[in-house]
Each structure stands twice: as structure tokens, then as C-alpha cells.
Amino acid sequence: MNPPPSAGAGTAGFPTLHPEIIDSHILSRLDGPALASVACCSADLRFHSSDHNLWLSICHSTWPATASPRLSQLISTFPGGGPRAFFSHAFSLLSKRPITTLPPSAPPEILSAVDIHYDGKLIFTKLHSTETGSDWFRCSPFRADLMELKEVPPTAVKISAGFGNGDMHEGIMTLSWIVIDPVGRRAANLSSHEPVSVQRHWLTGELEVRFGSVFAGDGGQVMCGIVVTCGGEMEVREVRMEMEDMDGKHLNGEESLAIMQGALVGEKGTGKNRTAEARRRYAEFEEVKRERRERELTRERDWEILCLAIGLSIYFYFWYYIL
Incomplete structure (x- = not known):
């Protein structure tokens, strides 16, 4: 040059x-x-x-x-x-602002470039293709599984002491999930880079490491959750991505595709403090979801009490009328 x-x-x-x-x-x-x-x-x-x-x-x-x-x-x-443009798209933190204008047509295929590092070592990498044109994809709950049931797990590495039980040990595990529109030439990283939550199953001892980003949807915020299930010495057994709303409902393929399109064409910020920002958004999302669940339970309990009161009133009125 x-x-x-x-x-x-x-x-x-x-x-x-x-x-x-x-x-x-x-x-x-x-x-x-x-x-x-x-x-x-x-x-x-x-x-x-x-x-x-x-x-x-x-x-x-x-x-x-x-x-x-x-x-x-x-x-x-x-x-x-x-x-250079691809790096700018894939490295930046995605905005949580709602997207009002989407491309007129959905891409027939979405590519996912997924990489998982543990303690600086690459333990999982895969290029995954999701076909978006079928009726089954549009109507079924969206779930992108990167490992088949019979697929041999990738190589394992030794787990650092204390990893799990809610302790995220910042910097140990990182994940990148870049979705790519091969037609529109756009890309976006849907991962929080580092975990927003780490839990260990009390019986099996498996780790469930959760990454994700929060976006604005038509009915409120939507969580793009990426879950990595590990067993043994950090042996990756499952890698999946799902979308859920604040009521805990899993979005179907058509709704999830709209969220991904919004991420692809939406505003992008800098990559600075992206993990801290992603964890803050996740905590807010979980808090709102918990409050909505509690309100729903309260409404159901009040409705049950009202039905019980009406039933007792009818019962006593019936016997009063008979006697």
C-alpha cells in the first residue's frame, strides 16, 4: 500500500x-x-x-x-x-429506543456469528443460519438452538473456583452473538458481552449463564435472552436465544424478527461500559416483570375472593328463601 x-x-x-x-x-x-x-x-x-x-x-x-x-x-x-463498517456495527452497544420504521421486507435469512470465550480461551464458535420465510417460523415461539441433541460438546476448560451461585466473576466468560442481514448488509451484536446472570442448578450442578439485551417493542420492553448451559469442567451443552416480553411470554418468529430488524437498523452507541449498561437494563426489566407478575397475582386473588363472596351470597340467599 x-x-x-x-x-x-x-x-x-x-x-x-x-x-x-x-x-x-x-x-x-x-x-x-x-x-x-x-x-x-x-x-x-x-x-x-x-x-x-x-x-x-x-x-x-x-x-x-x-x-x-x-x-x-x-x-x-x-x-x-x-x-471497518462491520466492526462498527458489531462492537457498538445497541440503543433501547423504539424503532418506528422498519425495512419494507424481511430478510429471507438471518445469519448468527456466535463466539464464547472462557478465561480468554475460545470454547465455542459457530455460524448459524435461520430461515425466516416459512409459516412455521413466523407462528411458532422463536428459539435459536445452536447445538443439536446428538452433537458432541466442544472442548471443556476448568471452571474457576466460585464461578456460579450468582457470582458472575466479571471478565471470565464472554459471549458475542452477531446477527447479520446478508441482503441489507447490516449487523448487530445482541449480546451483553459478559453475563447478566449466573445460576447453578442445585441438583445437577449445571451452570446457566445468561446474556442478553433489552429492546423496545410494540407493547413495551422485550428481552433478547441468550442462555449458555454448561456442565462438568465448563463443557458447553446448550446455547440458545429466545425473546420474551415483560409478561414472560415468549415471542414468535415474526415478532422476534421485527425486534432483530429494529436492532439492525436502529441507533448504535459506543461500546464503552456496555456490560454495565446491559446489566442495568436487565435488572430494570426483571424488576418491571416482577411487579407486573405481582399485580396480576393480586388481580387474580381479588377476583377469586369476589367469586367466593358471590357464591356464598347466592348459597345463603337460596337457603334463606327455602326456609
Whole structure:
């Protein structure tokens, strides 16, 4: 890659280095956020930091599931910068604001690039395709299962002491679930990056690690819940994604697709403090759901008391009339 005509007018020191040294030995060692920051320093560095292959390599190292030939080719065609634009879509925190305008047609397929790391080690990666055109998908409760019942679990790693029982041990397990519209060339990461909840089953000892994001739906907030079930020495046994509303009802495929489309075209913020923000939204969602459940139980109890009172009144009136 040849330097731009204005090279040399930028940051002192860098113009004296060979472009290959800058690209291969300096910028290639940075992650995505650091590279984006470097690009703001000067026109010279912005030129070097916009290299297509550099950003494609960062996407692959950050999310190994994107390294498949199909996704690599798709990422390269993203409008606004190819792999650099894809990284911006997939790394950013999603807004919780409602989406009022969706694309006129739903994509016939949604791709999911899923990666799970535990203590810095990749323990699960998969590219999953969900067909959205069938009536079964639209009407059935939405659930994306990434592991078949007979599928051999991926390699296991040793669980750190204390992981589970509500203790999330920040930074130990991370998950990325990037949904991609291959037609519209859009992407969004639906995961909270780190767990919002960790529970251990009292009988089986299995861990249920929950990730997720909260979005605005037609009838209120919707939780996109991603659950990883692990057993033994962090052996991944189940990876699934579901959508539920504040009443605990699971959304069907058509409703869930609308939520995903909203995430794909919606506003995106920065990736800063995304885990803390996701946990705050999750706690608020669970609190609202608990309050709604308690109100519903109160209404049901009041209705039962009213029915009982009416029944007793009729009973006593009947015997009073007979006697």
C-alpha cells in the first residue's frame, strides 16, 4: 500500500517509517477500538488505519465465527467501509429506543456469528443460519438452538473456583452473538458481552449463564435472552436465544424478527461500559416483570375472593328463601 500524496505532513516520526512497518508491525498489534482512536490522530495515520485487510483481520480475531469464507466475503461488501463498517456495527452497544420504521421486507435469512470465550480461551464458535420465510417460523415461539441433541460438546476448560451461585466473576466468560442481514448488509451484536446472570442448578450442578439485551417493542420492553448451559469442567451443552416480553411470554418468529430488524437498523452507541449498561437494563426489566407478575397475582386473588363472596351470597340467599 503506497502512502498518500500528503504523507509526511502528519505525526512526526511515522513518515520516516516504511509503510509496511507501520501496517504489519505497529497497527496490526492493535485491537479495533485502539485502531479507531489512532485513526483520529492524523491524516497519515487515518490513511494507514483504513486498510481493508487490517480491519478484516481484526474482525476475525475478535469474532472467530466471522472467519468463514462466506462471512469474510460478505463483510468485505458492507457499505461504508467493508470490514471497518462491520466492526462498527458489531462492537457498538445497541440503543433501547423504539424503532418506528422498519425495512419494507424481511430478510429471507438471518445469519448468527456466535463466539464464547472462557478465561480468554475460545470454547465455542459457530455460524448459524435461520430461515425466516416459512409459516412455521413466523407462528411458532422463536428459539435459536445452536447445538443439536446428538452433537458432541466442544472442548471443556476448568471452571474457576466460585464461578456460579450468582457470582458472575466479571471478565471470565464472554459471549458475542452477531446477527447479520446478508441482503441489507447490516449487523448487530445482541449480546451483553459478559453475563447478566449466573445460576447453578442445585441438583445437577449445571451452570446457566445468561446474556442478553433489552429492546423496545410494540407493547413495551422485550428481552433478547441468550442462555449458555454448561456442565462438568465448563463443557458447553446448550446455547440458545429466545425473546420474551415483560409478561414472560415468549415471542414468535415474526415478532422476534421485527425486534432483530429494529436492532439492525436502529441507533448504535459506543461500546464503552456496555456490560454495565446491559446489566442495568436487565435488572430494570426483571424488576418491571416482577411487579407486573405481582399485580396480576393480586388481580387474580381479588377476583377469586369476589367469586367466593358471590357464591356464598347466592348459597345463603337460596337457603334463606327455602326456609
